[in-house]
Amino acid sequence: MLRAAFFGIDRHRDPYVGDLTGAARDATALWAIMSDSIDGLDAQLITNEDATLEAMRAALDATLASADETDVVILGFAGHGTPDHRLVLHDTDVDNLPGTTFGMDELAQRFRDTRARAVILLLDCCFSGGAPARVLDVGLVPRNAIAFPLVDVAGQGRILFAASSAQQEALEDPQTRHGLFTKAVIDTLLAADAPLGVLELVDRVTRLVGANAGRFGYEQSPTMFGQTQGDFMLPPGRVGERYRAAFPEYNALQTTGDIRELSQVGIPQEAIDAWHERFPAGLNALQIAAVNERGVLGGNSLMVIAPTSAGKTFVGELAALKAIADGRKAVFLLPYKALVNEKFEDFSALYGERLGLRIARCSGDWQDQVGEVLRGKYDIAFFTYEKFLSLSVSSSHILNQIGLVVLDEAQFITEPGRGMVVELLLTSLVSARQRGVCPQLITLSAVIGHANSFDRWLDCALLQTDERPVPLVEGVMDRTGAFTKMGPNGAETIQMIERHRVQQRRTRPSSQDVIVPLVQHLVEAGEKVIVFRNARGPASGCAEYLANELGLEPALDVLDALPEGDPSAMSDSLRRALAGGVAFHNGDLTRDERVAVERGFRSLNGNIKVLVATSTVAAGVNTPASTVIIAETDFPGRERIPYTVAQYKNMAGRAGRLGFEAEGKSILLAETPMERNQLFRRYVQGQPEAITSSFNPNQPGTWVIRLLAQVRDVPREAVIDLIANTYGGYLAAIQNPAWRDHMADSLERLLNRMIADGLVDEEGDSLRLTMLGRACGESPLSLESAMRLVELLGRIDPTDASLENLLVLVECLPERDEDYTPQSGKNGEPRWQQEASGRFGFNIGRSLAHRAESDVAFYARCKRALIVSDWIAGEPTTDIEARYSSNAFSRVGHGDIRGYADGSRFLLDSALRISAIVLGRAEDQDAAALLMTRLDLGLPADALAISALAFPLTRGEILALYHAGHRNQDAIALLNPDQLTAIIGRRGDALHRTFQPIIAGAA
The missing domain is CATH 1.10.10 (Arc Repressor Mutant, subunit A)
Incomplete structure (x- = not known):
């Protein structure tokens, strides 16, 4: 009789044991092939949560202990090991390794005690791609280390076939997601056309593993221990019912569009049910083409170019759930922190709470789950471009975990500032293929013109369409109300609003004269409208004058959702606009304010009829409108930079709400009929620019x-x-x-x-x-910037190179000089030089002048450093705005404050690492982490304990409690609801309720 048990553990209960990617798959494949091939095989498959220490001992009792002289036992194990030759199970506790692991000495004893005629152990103990340092820190090693010494386990009739020899790392093939050893065993069995002896199996597998490892530039030599009495024969392998059921990805799917058909390729039923509720009509034409023609569910890489709302994002979701069903991980790369947070929350609600998937985010702020990502303790992760590039370079093993990369807004590769980051991270993925690391890649964009061989460089199939579920009417309107639009037969001009409705409202003609009657006309027709403005000030000002003119009902639901405490000037402006049923969305709002506005505008029953926004809303934020109005065609500044066609198309594409309108409208504003015709030709009839590289051969x-x-x-x-x-x-x-x-x-x-x-x-x-x-x-610094920092560190006294002073000196880097700093007058604002020297000391204040292009640049550095200093000291936002705003034309807003703090934080981590090398000393890691958190939250160090409460508090609420003297959980828990409400506002009662279980537990 044949008995068998196969163990594979990818996931572990202890958070400090890193996840694997192919161990459970290895065990499942061996179990399926052998069960399909050997009649009467009594085989157990025990993986992941079921593979506990108790379960392993029970399985060995059922195989080895129950065997008699006529039985043959086949065992397989894939998982972690410890330095003292113990197997790591799902319930292994790193604080008690001896008591929660299975020792090879115990296995050897069981081999000796069993009466079985023969025992074969296949030990694929690789740690795919190498061990992350954190795993090694807790005593775990690459899986190959448990294989030696193993001679004591083997013996007469006891065969142990290990994945590698001593001092070699066993490998995993990222394409097949199997260990090279297990895959070689499977391939050898399937290739056999006659029964195969164990010795012949060993010989063929050893040669195959060696050859495949060589393709990746490694050496791996499987090793056999033990002897057989006669050569035990294994029948040829075959793919049968069990294997096809276990690996449905090998079943080709041709969908009709019914989402329920996706169960055929192994996507969990819970996901299919959720999708069917969201999209009862099923997959659209783009998504069907991605599945049927481009094989996106078969692991094929794909570049999707399609208009906004065409359904391309769901192509990425389909591939992500398929990857997870196959035991792989999926990452989404996004351009902004705000988008990372939005997607994280959306996916956490749908896939985390409903399906139990582990959702992570890494965007460079204090809430990041970098540790979990490095240990592979996630299913779906969201990254900003910069954070993914940084982690994939400094911790390259994470690429071995990933089965799918979805790059959203791929057109950012053409951006002068960030294009390098996008291109470098894609280059990293392209280059990794030479090491056999080949995650599926899906790039998404709404606004790429000609692909310019981008798809060929990435080795992706191209799926491109101009079709939108809601057709878009694009046109240009001048001050007479004449609207030229693209019709079926070319340009058509109609009168959109009457000439007499355009009235001059200020001393000089302005866009307000047209925007007010146009928006009024659209709102009266029942439409939701987005007005795009080219800067923060015009956006808030436009929202306020529309609120005053339109006479709409107040958006009370959004007003109630706004955070209390620590308001900015824009907070007051937003409240005035919302009182008139209008909102704006720009960088001067806090994250909580932006989220409240986005939700209010999306709400079907909400009272926000008009949203005035800067261009960031066009980059993926979910705020569809009936009509979009684009007021300008260039960005403000000393050199007015015109919009690209792609930027215009991105904004225009927000028009058209799926399920509510037969068509969307985009209206670009012009002054005169001549300009109307010019803009129509350039933007409406224009094609988005071809994708290009930002590589500069003159500055490599x-x-x-x-x-x-x-x-x-x-x-x-x-x-x-x-x-x-x-x-x-x-x-x-x-x-x-x-x-x-x-x-x-x-x-x-x-x-x-x-x-x-x-x-x-x-x-x-x-x-x-x-x-x-x-x-x-490995830093985000340019080479010039890094060398400037090295030079600067060499010029200052090492005693001045404190953590806080290094934060100040970061302002000398070119990346910070490029950050616009409002100043009045041609010669800047010299007073900030004196204040910086007084606050930071003469030496540091003087160092801020290092390689400054002018006095104006020097004063700007001083001003930014002072603003960041005030921010982390917990100064109220309105006080910072008032202190550093010289006049209405050089105003410092919340967006500037937040931007300076985020920019300094982004570069500080690299500056710390470089300074440790140059100065020969490392900063206190705890102190550095504390400063990073303060930069994120804008709080003094002794207020951070309040931010750690289970109840999410805003900066204003934290500072209110802090200044009231309640600076820890115990002190706050003693306050009654009325006291809390008096301190932090309307959420005081909700905060009090969070402490009731704590108080009850203490009692």
Whole structure:
């Protein structure tokens, strides 16, 4: 009789045991193949939550202990191990490893005690891609380490076949998501056309694993221990009912659009039920094409270009749930923190609460779940572009965990500032394929014109459509009310509003003259309207004058949802606008205020009929409208930069509410009939710009150091290949066959300079980043910025290089100089120089002038540093705004304050790492983490305890409690509801209720 048990553990109860990606899949595949192939096999499959220590012992009792002299027992294990040769189960506790793991000594004893004729143990104990440091810190090692010494386990009739030999790391193939060892066993069994002896199996598997490991540049040699009396034979493998049921991804699906059909490919029924409720009509044409024609549920990579509301985001969701069903993880990459938070909350409600999936976010703030992501303790994670690039470079093992990457708003690769980040993270994924790391990649965009070989560089199929579920009418209207729109036969001009309704409302003609009657006309027709303005001030001002003119009912529901305490000037402006049924959305609002506005505008029964917004709403925020009005076609500033066609199309695309309108309208405003015709040709008839690379061949330094950070070392002559792997390099090589030769000359000069600067070590013909070079390459700093910081640190007294002073000195970096700082007059505001020297000390104050382009730039640095200092001291927002706003034309708003704090925080982490190397000392990690949290929350250090309460408090509420002297949970718990309401406002009663279980427990 044949008995068998297969164990595979990917998930562990203890949060400090990192997840695996292929162990349960390994065990399931072996169980399925052998059960389908061997008649009468009595086989157990025990994975993940079921694979406890007790369950393992019970399974061994049912196999080894119950066997007699005629039985053969086959065992398989895939999972973690400890340095002292113990197997890690699902319920292993890192604080009690000896008592919660299964020792190989116990297994050896069971092998000796069993009466079975033969025992075969397949031990695929790899830790796919290497062990994260945190796992090693708690005593766990790569799975190969448990395999030695194993000779005591084996013996006569006792065969132990281990995945690798001593000192080798067993590997996992990210494409098949199996250990190389298990996959070789399966392939060998399936390839056999006759019964296969154990020794022959060992020989074939060993050769196959060695060859496959070699493809990835590694060595792995499976090792057999023990002897057999005669050669036990295994029948040829076959794919049968059990294997097909266990791995439905191998079943090709051709859907008709009925969401319920997706159960055929293994997507959980709970997800299908939730989707069927959201989309009872089923998949649309774009989504059906993604499944049927592009094989997105079969793991194929895909580039989707489709208008807003065409359903492309759901293509990413479909692929994500399929990846999770296959035992993989999915990540979504988004351009803004606000979008990360929005998606995190949406997915937590749908997939977290309803399906029990683990949702994580990493956007660079204090709520991040970086630790969980590094340990693989998540199913879906949301990242900003910058955070994903940083983690994927500094902790490259996370790429081994990921089965799917969804890059939203892919057109950001063309942005001058952030395009490099997008291109580098995509280059990292493209380059990882050479190591066998191949997560499925889906890129999404609404506003790409010509793909310009982007899809070929990514090796993605292209799915592009202009069809929208709600058709969009685009046009331009001038001050006469004449509206030229795109009709079936070309341009058509109609009179949208009567000429006499356009009245001059100020001393000079302005956009207000047109916007007021136009919005009034649309609202009277029952429409919801978004008005796009090109700056924060015009957005809030427009909302206020519309609220005064339109006479709409107040949006009381949104007013009630606004946070209390620590208001900004924009908070008061928002309340005035909402009192007239109008809202605005810009960077001067707090996150809570923006969320309240977004929800109020989306609400079917809400009273916000008009939303005035800056262009950030166009980048993915869920705020569809009936009609969009675009008031300007350029960004303000000394050099007015016109909108690209893509930016215009992105804003226009917000028009048209699915299920409510037969069509959406986009109205671009012009002054004169001549300008109306010009704008119509440029924007309405124009095509979005072709996608391009932001790589600058004349300034390759930052690109090179960041690309070198993605590899351990590289031959000098192969550095050009790193550049060639980028999208910019790919395009350059296509366009100019001599590009490599020209680029190689520039790289030689650059590399010599980097070696001289101590960034790169040269050993023979290989280059490797020094510790300083790696710190620079893994940071978001440009090479110029990193070297400026090194230079600055060398000029100051080491005693001045405190954590707080380093936060001030960050303002000297080019990235911060590029951040607009309002100042009055041509010569700036010299008074901030004196205040900075007084607050930060003369030496630090003087250092702020280092390499400043002008006195104006120097004063701006001082001003930003002072604002950030006030922010983390807990100064009220209105006080900071008033103190640093010189006049109405150089006003510092909440968005500036928040932006300066976020910008400093973003760069501070890299500055700390570089300063530790340059100065030869490391900052206190706890103190650094404390400062990072203060930058996020805008609080003094001794107020942070209040922020840690289970009840989420706003900055204003925290500061109110802090200034009232109630600075910890015990003190706040003693306050009654009336006292709390008097301190923090209307949420006092809700806060009091959160403490009742605590008080009851203490009693």
